[in-house]
Amino acid sequence: xxxxxxxxxxxxxxxxxxxxxxxxxxxxxxxxxxxxxxxxxxxxxxxxxxxxxxxxxxxxxxxxxxxxxxxxxxxxxxxxxxxxxxxxxxxxxxxxxxxxxxxxxxxxxxxxxxxxxxxxxxxxxxxxxxxxxxxxxxxxxxxxxxxxxxxxxxxxxxxxxxxxxxxxxxxxxxxxxxxxxxxxxxxxxxxxxxxxxxxxxx
Numbered sequence: 001x002x003x004x005x006x007x008x009x010x011x012x013x014x015x016x017x018x019x020x021x022x023x024x025x026x027x028x029x030x031x032x033x034x035x036x037x038x039x040x041x042x043x044x045x046x047x048x049x050x051x052x053x054x055x056x057x058x059x060x061x062x063x064x065x066x067x068x069x070x071x072x073x074x075x076x077x078x079x080x081x082x083x084x085x086x087x088x089x090x091x092x093x094x095x096x097x098x099x100x101x102x103x104x105x106x107x108x109x110x111x112x113x114x115x116x117x118x119x120x121x122x123x124x125x126x127x128x129x130x131x132x133x134x135x136x137x138x139x140x141x142x143x144x145x146x147x148x149x150x151x152x153x154x155x156x157x158x159x160x161x162x163x164x165x166x167x168x169x170x171x172x173x174x175x176x177x178x179x180x181x182x183x184x185x186x187x188x189x190x191x192x193x194x195x196x197x198x199x200x201x202x
Contacts, residue, residue, distance in 0.1 A: 011040060016193050023193075026050070030078040030119060030146035037150055037158075047157045047199035049099065050147055051192040053165030053178050053185075054115060054139035057129050061138060061164040063176045064184040066110035066191070068099045069160040072145035073137055075118040079149035088114070089148045095159040095199060102195045103161075108187060113138040115162060117145035124168055139164060157199045161191050 012023045024040055026033035037048070054067070071090045074080070079089060096112065103110045116137040118124065124140060132140065144160045151158030165178030178184075 011043060016197070019197055021193055021197060026143070026147075029142050030076040030117065033143040034078050034082075034146050034150050037147060038154075041150075041154055041156055045156070047196050048147075048151070049159045049161065049192040049196040049199065050143070051161040051188040052141065052143075052163075053181075054141040054162040055124065055166050055168040055173075056138070056164040057116065057133050057140050057169050058138045059167075059169045061167070061169070063164060063167075063178060064181055064187075065164040066103055066108050066188065067115070067139055067162040067164070068096060068103060068110055068112045069115050069144055069148075069162060070096050070112050071114045072148055072160075073114065073116045073132060073135060074145040074149075075116060075120075075132075076142070076145055077119060078146040079117075082146070082149040082153040089145050089152070091148055091159055092151075092157060094202065095157050098198050098202065099159050099161060099191075099195050102191055102198065105194075106187070106191060108191075111138065115144050115160075116140040117142060126171065129168060133169075140168065157202075159195060159199070161188050161195070163188055 014021050026036040071088045114136045116132040163184050167174040
């Protein structure tokens, strides 16, 4: 188990249940994350599963609830440099299936759903949140659409686990201490590790 967050750009090789696993921190935001991912893919990574927290845009989504992302609204700029313009980008069906199988094996509660990827960290206004909710988004974050686009462009299976962190579904944002929910972070890391190894073999 990692005892500290890797520095951005570091690529760690660890033994995970007797199998080699690469672990890295891509940085925050779509453009920074894709720069890191491109370098990691060039190093020979065969499959990737990202994991992290996201803001809940629907009321009642409990802190720590796991989301298997099957699509992302492309409200950022980076994905448009990789794949043709569209409102959304989808996770490959095979990847979603593997992520679901792994989380089902874990016994954790989860939802398969859509995320809203945005570059505007401080522009998650009530009106925008409602519009994204109307489109079917259940969480918001800053990287997924770009990561999925890179996966499509490079023909590498890339998936995303998110967990409901802070709550932005109401008039006032509720932090809920999501950054210090260590048990949730560890659980999500383990899901991502097992899924990445399974995808690399499939």
